Amino acid sequence: MNTHRAEVRRGQRFSFGRNWQNFARSITPGRIETAEASLRELLRVDDIKNRGFLDAGSGSGLFSLAARNLGATVRSFDYDPDSVACTASVRDRQRPGDQNWRVEEGSVLDPEYLDSLGQFDIVYSWGVLHHTGDMWSAIRNVSRRVKPDGLLVIALYNDQGWVSRLWKRIKQVYCSGLPGRSLVVAVFFPYFFLRTVWKSVRSGRNEFAAYRERRGMSIIHDWLDWLGGLPFEVASVDATSNFLIELGFELVNVVKNTGRGNNQFVFLRTSG
Numbered sequence: 001m002n003t004h005r006a007e008v009r010r011g012q013r014f015s016f017g018r019n020w021q022n023f024a025r026s027i028t029p030g031r032i033e034t035a036e037a038s039l040r041e042l043l044r045v046d047d048i049k050n051r052g053f054l055d056a057g058s059g060s061g062l063f064s065l066a067a068r069n070l071g072a073t074v075r076s077f078d079y080d081p082d083s084v085a086c087t088a089s090v091r092d093r094q095r096p097g098d099q100n101w102r103v104e105e106g107s108v109l110d111p112e113y114l115d116s117l118g119q120f121d122i123v124y125s126w127g128v129l130h131h132t133g134d135m136w137s138a139i140r141n142v143s144r145r146v147k148p149d150g151l152l153v154i155a156l157y158n159d160q161g162w163v164s165r166l167w168k169r170i171k172q173v174y175c176s177g178l179p180g181r182s183l184v185v186a187v188f189f190p191y192f193f194l195r196t197v198w199k200s201v202r203s204g205r206n207e208f209a210a211y212r213e214r215r216g217m218s219i220i221h222d223w224l225d226w227l228g229g230l231p232f233e234v235a236s237v238d239a240t241s242n243f244l245i246e247l248g249f250e251l252v253n254v255v256k257n258t259g260r261g262n263n264q265f266v267f268l269r270t271s272g
Contacts, residue, residue: 014228017082020060034216057128061087
């Protein structure tokens with residue numbers, strides 16, 4: 001039984017799916033094209049035609065859609081029922097009747113469920129595994145869904161030491177109830193907004209628009225995701241790389257983040 005809603009009520013988990021449902025209303029052809037371009041860039045390919053693509057923690061469904069548009073056969077799942085509904089809605093709206101995109105509810109911490117999926121050419125889990133409450137088990141579990149010579153694509157929050165521990169406390173306040181959520185938003189939304197305005201002034205470009213142009217995402221919805229995102233774990237580039245190398249993978253691409261964002265990885269499975 002999915003205990004997601006009980007965890008949200010207890011303040012142990014952020015309502016990611018509700019946030020993504022709000023975001024999905026703003027998915028435009030431009031956002032879709034940007035998501036496709038960012039996926040091609042990260043994978044270093046032009047398309048992924050006839051390849052099996054597992055989206056482990058599909059969220060809004062935007063990147064499942066991008067993978068499908070690039071030619072992959074897609075299977076999407078998420079632990080959050082609202083995210084499942086959101087992904088299914090995006091599929092039905094953008095690719096009605098598509099038989100090569102399956103959406104379902106499941107957990108990266110459920111080995112029996114994962115075993116039932118088989119293996120895929122590409123396993124994609126961007127910004128998800130650090131929100132499971134057992135990140136290293138989640139990484140190990142999804143890595144087993146990668147075919148030999150297949151790719152594992154993950155993004156994990158960068159380990160900033162005591163700064164990360166402080167952010168975890170802020171997230172706990174946010175998820176504690178309406179007063180805590182209101183306090184955190186009242187403090188940090190103005191800070192994030194003014195910081196982005198200042199960056200725009202310094203760079204001479206609209207940093208709000210630039211954020212959308214990187215992956216097609218919404219800066220406002222990502223702020224909420226960051227402030228409330230429990231469970232919350234972090235990992236350094238070296239710790240992640242060493243862990244997966246021991247599991248039979250080779251690092252083929254990494255995009256490092258020195259701040260509070262994600263480190264992005266592409267690993268090639270080289271052994272069983």
